[in-house]
Amino acid sequence: GRQFAVIGLGQFGMSVVKTLVAEGCDVIAIDIIDEKVKDASEITAHAVVIDATEEKALRMMGISNVDVAIICIGQNVQDSILVALILKEMGINTVIAKALNELHGKVLEKIGVSKVVYPEIDMGVRIARGLISSKIVEQIEISSKHSIVEVLAPISFVGKTLRKIDARVKYGINIIAIKRQYAKVDDQGNIIQKDIFDITPAAEDIIAKDDMLLVFGNNDNIIKLRSLK
Amino acid sequence: GRQFAVIGLGQFGMSVVKTLVAEGCDVIAIDIIDEKVKDASEITAHAVVIDATEEKALRMMGISNVDVAIICIGQNVQDSILVALILKEMGINTVIAKALNELHGKVLEKIGVSKVVYPEIDMGVRIARGLISSKIVEQIEISSKHSIVEVLAPISFVGKTLRKIDARVKYGINIIAIKRQYAKVDDQGNIIQKDIFDITPAAEDIIAKDDMLLVFGNNDNIIKLRSLK
Ligand SMILES: Nc1ncnc2c1ncn2[C@@H]1O[C@H](COP(=O)(O)OP(=O)(O)OP(=O)(O)O)[C@@H](O)[C@H]1O
Numbered sequence: 001g002r003q004f005a006v007i008g009l010g011q012f013g014m015s016v017v018k019t020l021v022a023e024g025c026d027v028i029a030i031d032i033i034d035e036k037v038k039d040a041s042e043i044t045a046h047a048v049v050i051d052a053t054e055e056k057a058l059r060m061m062g063i064s065n066v067d068v069a070i071i072c073i074g075q076n077v078q079d080s081i082l083v084a085l086i087l088k089e090m091g092i093n094t095v096i097a098k099a100l101n102e103l104h105g106k107v108l109e110k111i112g113v114s115k116v117v118y119p120e121i122d123m124g125v126r127i128a129r130g131l132i133s134s135k136i137v138e139q140i141e142i143s144s145k146h147s148i149v150e151v152l153a154p155i156s157f158v159g160k161t162l163r164k165i166d167a168r169v170k171y172g173i174n175i176i177a178i179k180r181q182y183a184k185v186d187d188q189g190n191i192i193q194k195d196i197f198d199i200t201p202a203a204e205d206i207i208a209k210d211d212m213l214l215v216f217g218n219n220d221n222i223i224k225l226r227s228l229k
Numbered sequence: 230g231r232q233f234a235v236i237g238l239g240q241f242g243m244s245v246v247k248t249l250v251a252e253g254c255d256v257i258a259i260d261i262i263d264e265k266v267k268d269a270s271e272i273t274a275h276a277v278v279i280d281a282t283e284e285k286a287l288r289m290m291g292i293s294n295v296d297v298a299i300i301c302i303g304q305n306v307q308d309s310i311l312v313a314l315i316l317k318e319m320g321i322n323t324v325i326a327k328a329l330n331e332l333h334g335k336v337l338e339k340i341g342v343s344k345v346v347y348p349e350i351d352m353g354v355r356i357a358r359g360l361i362s363s364k365i366v367e368q369i370e371i372s373s374k375h376s377i378v379e380v381l382a383p384i385s386f387v388g389k390t391l392r393k394i395d396a397r398v399k400y401g402i403n404i405i406a407i408k409r410q411y412a413k414v415d416d417q418g419n420i421i422q423k424d425i426f427d428i429t430p431a432a433e434d435i436i437a438k439d440d441m442l443l444v445f446g447n448n449d450n451i452i453k454l455r456s457l458k
């Protein structure tokens with residue numbers, strides 16, 4: 001199985017350790033502060049106090065054998081960069097690091113960090129998108145070539161059963177849910193729009209005008225579907 | 230359209246503002262520091278310098294009319310809590326706030342904040358899960374009741390066509406992809422496992438032993454599927 005090293009046990013680092021351990025992964029947890037390592041030792045057997053900028057100390061811990069290292073040092077940009085350099089020079093396959101700001105992140109990328117994390121910025125984007133999206137889902141990338149995405153039903157589908165549309169054969173996509181809006185009057189006499197979802201629709205279900213289709217398929221087919229009239 | 234207020238323009242707050250504005254939303258951006266408001270004014274027309282703990286100042290800005298307020302004050306826990314209290318008493322429908330730690334978060338929930346965000350902790354979980362998952366997808370919650378998840382093919386499915394299994398009718402789930410492993414010899418003579426994906430599988434496709442099924446459906450049905458033999 002793969003071995004992980006987490007360097008820096010702030011909130012981000014500790015959260016990475018907890019999640020990896022909860023999934024049964026082998027994790028070495030490192031911090032320069034005793035207290036943090038003590039807390040981590042309640043979660044993983046391998047928790048050590050090390051200044052990660054000291055290459056000898058890292059090697060003695062067998063860090064050069066891990067498959068993935070996650071650097072979670074935030075405020076001390078210099079240490080974060082130095083540790084990244086050391087780990088890449090040691091030949092560790094995958095090094096992931098959080099960055100304090102974009103300049104920090106750019107330097108980490110130049111060193112060979114494969115993924116730079118900006119927790120505050122990334123979560124800001126996610127929270128904002130979650131607020132805007134009244135869709136079931138905006139777009140989820142399942143792999144680099146396939147997605148799940150909501151698409152307005154093409155006019156040519158309206159009035160037809162799913163069986164007749166034969167989406168899988170004709171368009172290479174799978175319609176996994178249909179969202180339809182209907183108007184409802186609330187207890188103050190206001191008209192409000194409500195959504196109904198037809199999940200795993202039946203072959204006999206008929207598409208109506210303005211239905212939103214939750215669709216799964218490869219990205220090229222999704223693009224073609226969107227340009228259908 | 231809905232109106233948003235973002236209070237506190239650190240990295241998290243600024244990211245929320247940028248994302249909302251990029252999606253065409255109406256955003257009031259507030260901070261006590263001139264410089265931050267000046268940066269925000271390049272993104273949104275409504276950017277004001279206010280101490281958000283001063284209710285009168287908030288009311289003069291028309292904050293009581295927004296539908297959603299996002300409090301992005303991090304270090305100053307007292308201010309964050311006071312602002313949350315003021316906004317809920319003003320009757321703002323949805324108040325979201327980031328929290329410095331779990332105690333801070335619990336207090337915010339008691340006040341009526343509908344969603345508490347822990348950027349460092351939440352991103353730690355996401356990054357760790359992304360590292361572990363060699364599956365197409367671990368589990369994606371589509372709504373509070375439906376998910377997309379990878380499931381080992383039950384023995385009773387093996388050797389049958391999808392048509393015969395009739396998953397949608399019999400089990401209320403939609404098999405949207407099949408992942409199968411096969412052994413391949415690399416150029417050094419090592420045997421390596423490779424995955425092949427059958428996306429939007431045909432009705433005549435036959436399930437093999439150890440196939441992983443990417444399944445969409447409601448959570449109860451997914452649980453039942455998992456316990457099938
Ligand atoms: N050279 C180092 N070697 C090992 N650990 C280090 C080193 N420098 C910093 N750390 C540790 O990294 C951890 C996280 O760093 P810091 O608290 O600066 O980041 P942060 O971004 O504020 O953390 P959080 O993840 O809570 O947001 C700290 O526990 C710190 O002791």
Ligand SMILES: Nc1ncnc2c1ncn2[C@@H]1O[C@H](COP(=O)(O)OP(=O)(O)OP(=O)(O)O)[C@@H](O)[C@H]1O
Pocket residue numbers: 120236237238239240241242259260261262265279280281282301302303304305308
């Ligand atoms: N009473 C207040 N009224 C308005 N703005 C405030 C108030 N108190 C703090 N702020 C602002 O909130 C912003 C974010 O706060 P702070 O920098 O403490 O949080 P942070 O968690 O470190 O930010 P980040 O989102 O970058 O992680 C700051 O720009 C600060 O000026």
